[in-house]
Amino acid sequence: MYQLNISHSGDYHCHIRHSNSISVSDTVIHLSVTANYSQPAVTVYRHKDGSSCLVTCASHGGYPEAKMVWNVPSGQMWNTVNSSEKSDQDTMTFNSSSTAIFNCSKGEIKLLSCSVADVTSNMFKVCTPWEDPPGLPKTMIAAICSVMAVCVFGGMVLLLRWKCKKGLRHGARARSTENEHEQKLKVLTQGNGGEES
Known part of the structure; x- marks a missing residue:
């Protein structure tokens, strides 16, 4: 099947007849249309005094609705400050994003990523030392x-x-x-x- 969109999801009544038989069998098939989320894009904003970093992960075009998940090594001080899953009225797909704040008092934090459904961002780091x-x-x-x-x-x-x-x-x-x-x-x-x- 080609050019499916989310609105095509649902139950379909099928009438099946084999070429060498006169009998017709009826069956109901449930069609689930899914859409892969884009790879999460990561945006890092470092506070002027270097004490914290605000990080946003955002992905779009997925179905069904899914939350953004943070993959953070244990022992790090961080907190999610905002998460949202919004539906696009035209495509009926979802945009998922999440923003977290990381405490930079212990220095650079490495090996971070975020994921939505089965799609994961590239690894990234925050609280990197200031570069000239x-x-x-x-x-x-x-x-x-x-x-x-x-x-x-x-x-x-x-x-x-x-x-x-x-x-x-x-x-x-x-x-x-x-x-x-x-x-x-x-x-x-x-x-x-x-x-x-």
């Missing part, structure tokens, strides 16, 4: 700082050189203009002096 975010190695940071310092120094040298050239050009222009004024004065003075004599 991945970053650049110290030698790389030093190299980048060195390159930046060289660039800044080179930029300053170029800027000073440009200002000096600009100043020289401006000074040369000013001297040139000054020389022109002196020459004009001489010409005027000579011209005036020539008229007097």
